[in-house]
Amino acid sequence: MAQEEVNKAITGEYNLGFEIDIEQDTVPPGLNDDVIKFISAKKDEPEWMLELRLKAYHKWLEMEEPTWGKVDYEPIDYNSISYFSAPKQAPESLDEVDPKILEAYEKLGIPLEEQKQLQGIAVDAVVDSVSVKTTYSEELKKHGVIFCSISEAIKDYPELVKKYMFSVVPMTDNYFAALNSAVFTDGTFVYIPKGVRCPMELSTYFRINAMNTGQFERTLIVADEGSYVSYNEGCSAPMRDDNQLHAAVVELVAMKDAEIKYSTIQNWYPGDEEGKGGIYNFVTKRGICEGDNSKISWTQVETGSSITWKYPSCVLKGDNSVGEFYSVAVTTLAQQADTGTKMIHLGKNTSSTIISKGISAMKGQNTYRGLVKIGAKAEGARNFSECDSLLIGSQCGAHTFPYLESKDSIGQVEHEATTTKISDEQLFYLRQRGINEEDAVSMIVHGFCKEVFSQLPMEYAVEARALLELTLEGSVG
């Protein structure tokens, strides 16, 4: 199946850029108290949630958009964005999901009909502002695992949500996180009870469909003591000339001896060669290793978006806790990415690993920005960072900004960085063996990304490889 999938994907250009033709329920563009009340009412939320949203909104009004990123874009007019859009039919079961949405997900390669699904992967499908379908929920419930949309969780599990939402990413953490806290529309909630190893891969697929709409999802994953979960997210959007804003927040909580593995394959529409259109992907992702011996691992493959601004981070609070960040970020066309991670070592003997691979082609600009912070009590903390950049062609750029803050000289921090150009000698060697230029480039690039791809669950590794090939197609020569 692997090769077939890869071949199917190599058809050039952005092939997920279609629009789902369904009736949408969309609020007019603009943001004020009434819009937030409307969103909350649409979702039938309890009063406490509305109050939190309004509080976040008023804080946001006082905040300023950050400008420190090495990205360049026209100011965003937050009043030209529509903050809520949903397919009109609200489905109760799979039978009621608009067949056009099912068809769209088939096109994306994600069948929602359970009998057809890859065995062992539960999917939450989010179109614009609402979750349209969560599969395998019942099956998971038998193990005590909660896997549902965040909207459902607010109604059905208010105590868990109240306890953990905003606990890792406070509502005023940063400008985009505050905006998200005010207007977040949907997303996924996962709770793994004590001692449970989640029996299947969990996955959410995000799709921006409506025009002039922002997507503000919020994901919260709590792994209780001694539990394990592997969660994956994927995303895509139609091709549009206007930029669309995607400002998500993801919070992870790992209790004592728990492990969360979080993988992302991000393929939002990247815009065109001139930088017209595409998604602004301004995302806050953070996990806390709350308990001793806990572990959080982020793996991301970023190929889409016109601008990416994201730093999946780990707060290593529990003693002996482990944080990992594996990233491949590709910028081609006129894409800009400023991405990296923060590893905050607070507990004793905490360790973190950062492997970042940036690939730039055409006019793409790729920046790694990472912070390793070692707190005063983090005796025996260790970090290893490796940041490699690969340049294809001469118009692109790669930049590395590693920051280190250490309050304790006992910590051990290693940083390695390389920038390489695909060498003519490597390309020639492969071509002399009969491998054409495009395949040769792809082979070298895959080799470069290997350490990261090997962290992905198998099905996603196949998808990531195909996506990388598709993204870099035509960027050589």
Added chain:
Amino acid sequence: MSKVLEIKDLKAKIGDKDILKGLNLDLEEGKVHAIMGPNGAGKSTLSKAIVGHYDVNVTDGEIIYKGKNIVEEEPEERALDGIFLSFQNPVEIPGVNNAYFLRTAVNARRKHLGLPELNAAEFLRTMKAEVAELGMKPELINRSLNEGFSGGEKKRNEILQMVMLEPEVIILDEIDSGLDIDALRAVSEGINKMKDGKRSFLVITHYSRILDYIKPDYIHVLKNGQIVHTGGSELVEQLEKEGYSSFEEK
């Protein structure tokens, strides 16, 4: 005797420098041709010109292979058509699995020849057998291509690729440099095994040592960008004794 490769009045530059200055050479089917010459004579440039290396700018002349001039052809087209170069310094490619790389190359060639592609299991069986025969460590199969290989391992890996790709014209550029006696023997055996009366070899060397193992049918002396003398294996002895100075430029 039919000619497989005809090089006619070939002129080539590297950068601004004229290296090949009207070189003529014919390779005969099934024969081993050795090119000998002093440093800087243009030996490596000749091999690069034949395979279409980007360093070499052919300004005049023809390279006729299977009846057509290939001077303008892409390197991969020449390779798929059966021209193989064993590199003097094989490059390292991190993260690219040796077996995966070689299977891709072998299947590209098979596809070009209209043969069915080999699946991973079929391919690995053959590869493992050849690796054993060349006296290579089995773990090199799944290492990154040439990465961290010793000089001898790199050269054996070149020969492994040659054996698996079954080319028709084989160019060996200083295959003996940096090899100890055991490696030299293993590499030579790999090469001799490929002699089938059809394949032609172009052995580029400035030591005669390798020619004790791979018996040449012809020896060509390359000096200052031209072939100045062609003879049989008896030339080796003369060159050993007298050096290149006894061969005058045309």
